[in-house]
Amino acid sequence: MLKLLQKIRSIVNQTQVFKSIFRHGYPDTDANRALVMFSNVILHLHPVRVRRGALKIKFTWCLGGLTFLFFILLAITGVILMFYYVPDTRRAYNDIRDLGTVIYFGSLFRAVHRWSAHAMVFSVWMHMTRVFMTGSYKPPREFNWVVGVILLVTTLVLSWTGYLLPWDQLALWAVTVGSKMAEATPFVGAAGPFGPELGRNSGNDMAFALLGGTVVGQSALLRFYVLHCLALPLITALFIAVHFWRIRKDGFSGPL
Amino acid sequence: MSENASESSKSLPKQGKLADLIKKTASEKIGPENTVLVWPNLVYLELIAIMVAVATILFLSLVSPAPLEELASADTTPNPTKAPWYFLGLQELLVYFDPWLAGMVLPTFIIIGLVLIPYVDPSPLGKGYYTFKERKFSMLGFGFGLALWWVLILIGVFFRGLDWSWYWPWDDPHVHQPAGAVKLVDLEILLQDFLGLNEAPLVTLGRYAVTMSNLLTWAMFLGFYAVGFTVPFLFFREFYRKLGFVRYNLVMFFFISMMGVPMKIFLRLLADIKYVLVTPWFKI
Numbered sequence: 001m002l003k004l005l006q007k008i009r010s011i012v013n014q015t016q017v018f019k020s021i022f023r024h025g026y027p028d029t030d031a032n033r034a035l036v037m038f039s040n041v042i043l044h045l046h047p048v049r050v051r052r053g054a055l056k057i058k059f060t061w062c063l064g065g066l067t068f069l070f071f072i073l074l075a076i077t078g079v080i081l082m083f084y085y086v087p088d089t090r091r092a093y094n095d096i097r098d099l100g101t102v103i104y105f106g107s108l109f110r111a112v113h114r115w116s117a118h119a120m121v122f123s124v125w126m127h128m129t130r131v132f133m134t135g136s137y138k139p140p141r142e143f144n145w146v147v148g149v150i151l152l153v154t155t156l157v158l159s160w161t162g163y164l165l166p167w168d169q170l171a172l173w174a175v176t177v178g179s180k181m182a183e184a185t186p187f188v189g190a191a192g193p194f195g196p197e198l199g200r201n202s203g204n205d206m207a208f209a210l211l212g213g214t215v216v217g218q219s220a221l222l223r224f225y226v227l228h229c230l231a232l233p234l235i236t237a238l239f240i241a242v243h244f245w246r247i248r249k250d251g252f253s254g255p256l
Numbered sequence: 257m258s259e260n261a262s263e264s265s266k267s268l269p270k271q272g273k274l275a276d277l278i279k280k281t282a283s284e285k286i287g288p289e290n291t292v293l294v295w296p297n298l299v300y301l302e303l304i305a306i307m308v309a310v311a312t313i314l315f316l317s318l319v320s321p322a323p324l325e326e327l328a329s330a331d332t333t334p335n336p337t338k339a340p341w342y343f344l345g346l347q348e349l350l351v352y353f354d355p356w357l358a359g360m361v362l363p364t365f366i367i368i369g370l371v372l373i374p375y376v377d378p379s380p381l382g383k384g385y386y387t388f389k390e391r392k393f394s395m396l397g398f399g400f401g402l403a404l405w406w407v408l409i410l411i412g413v414f415f416r417g418l419d420w421s422w423y424w425p426w427d428d429p430h431v432h433q434p435a436g437a438v439k440l441v442d443l444e445i446l447l448q449d450f451l452g453l454n455e456a457p458l459v460t461l462g463r464y465a466v467t468m469s470n471l472l473t474w475a476m477f478l479g480f481y482a483v484g485f486t487v488p489f490l491f492f493r494e495f496y497r498k499l500g501f502v503r504y505n506l507v508m509f510f511f512i513s514m515m516g517v518p519m520k521i522f523l524r525l526l527a528d529i530k531y532v533l534v535t536p537w538f539k540i
């Protein structure tokens with residue numbers, strides 16, 4: 001059986017199609033194992049060799065990688081959810097309910113999206129904690145820590161903007177709590193310290209900019225939708241790219 | 257030994273640690289004998305991690321689908337209204353601080369504080385390995401902030417119910433807790449009554465009537481920071497010297513502000529104090 005599989009593999013490896021895609025043989029020799037890292041765009045995120053210590057699970061606990069995995073899962077399930085969801089206050093709630101009742105696997109996609117979001121928020125905190133505990137932010141990696149903090153913030157804001165989209169009671173009031181805080185921002189919020197003194201009122205303050213109005217309504221839903229499905233994922237992906245690039249350049253801080 | 261060499265070795269740690277440090281630095285050099293190929297070693301590890309994580313997510317999704325409550329309505333406010341769990345720490349702070357502090361200033365401090373960490377920690381020790389011994393202050397400081405963050409979240413998730421009152425797991429979550437008999441009072445009123453100070457303002461600046469007790473609360477507030485800044489400077493001069501003027505002041509500012517959060521919480525819980533500092537524009 002194993003022999004047969006190996007035979008099939010060696011035949012497949014010789015075909016023009018396989019060679020055109022992978023450009024080298026199956027990675028079972030050192031040369032091909034190096035080549036696979038160069039020629040595959042995803043694997044290219046890695047170096048060809050790492051220090052033995054980098055394999056120790058108890059160093060990273062895989063947390064950065066898992067955060068990235070959850071981001072990917074969110075992107076995939078998010079795109080699927082977008083097919084069925086219209087950010088209109090008259091429709092949004094019913095669209096979400098349809099996911100659970102009339103759309104094949106709709107409930108599953110929604111659940112995976114939700115659980116991945118929880119998991120990403122949790123693992124990004126844990127990843128930051130690990131990086132702190134191992135002192136991995138020390139030179140030359142200071143700036144990558146800063147990129148990380150930006151990612152932490154975009155992750156939290158992504159989750160929060162997504163919270164509004166189902167347009168149920170949970171969503172409306174969780175976001176209302178948040179907008180009350182925006183209203184209280186010093187200097188730029190109508191209810192914040194020195195806000196009224198600087199001419200802020202409910203029609204021109206921070207909360208108004210966030211919600212596109214004075215209450216959580218249609219404009220707020222549209223804003224959160226665009227931020228959640230377009231702007232923030234793009235920004236996050238951009239900073240993840242920078243983050244990974246710097247890790248490759250600086251090497252890994254891990255032990256030997 | 258030349259003047260220079262002894263000078264530079266003074267700023268480095270003691271013999272034993274220094275030796276360790278040099279060994280560690282030297283071993284950071286990557287030679288083929290210390291390394292392994294990423295394929296298959298790391299790639300397979302990642303594949304396993306991915307499969308375990310995806311299986312976990314799928315399992316959770318099947319046993320607990322995403323919730324959907326009633327249609328959003330501005331007419332009925334759910335009680336309690338809870339933010340998503342990762343923001344419940346901040347929402348819990350609303351019990352003790354006004355929204356501009358709990359929702360805006362403190363989160364901003366947290367973010368700026370996090371960004372500053374690599375730039376205010378000049379110690380080369382403990383880079384790339386777990387150690388508590390070699391960096392006690394930074395571990396304790398960061399650990400304290402982290403613990404505070406998670407404890408507040410846990411309180412918000414598990415111990416807050418109707419009217420944001422405290423609910424033990426065995427309390428009936430559908431019955432309102434009796435309204436507390438405590439009356440919250442501002443620190444300046446407390447001082448005024450306790451010391452028998454004059455209620456008449458000393459000066460009036462626009463809307464701001466500055467009383468004696470109000471000045472006293474200012475002195476206590478600024479004194480909290482002043483003491484915080486000077487004590488390490490006086491008694492842990494080595495700590496100050498290692499950081500230098502700018503780093504020291506940044507570290508201390510964020511550290512003292514962080515300590516102020518549980519301080520205020522305790523003042524509220526133990527002395528029923530609402531605000532420690534009151535002005536017409538902001539209250540702390």
Ligand code: HEM
Pocket residue numbers: 060062063064065066067068071124127128131134136137141144145146147148149151152155240243247251252253254
């Ligand atoms: C979307 C969020 C993030 C993703 C996808 C991500 C991903 C990763 C990955 C895959 C690694 C490789 C090592 C590992 O798995 O632990 C890494 C390392 C690192 N991360 Fe992140 N990260 C994120 C957020 C953060 C945050 C919030 C911080 C800190 C505030 C941070 C700071 C760092 C640093 C300094 C390293 C280098 C560690 C070393 O060399 O040991 N990252 N990140």
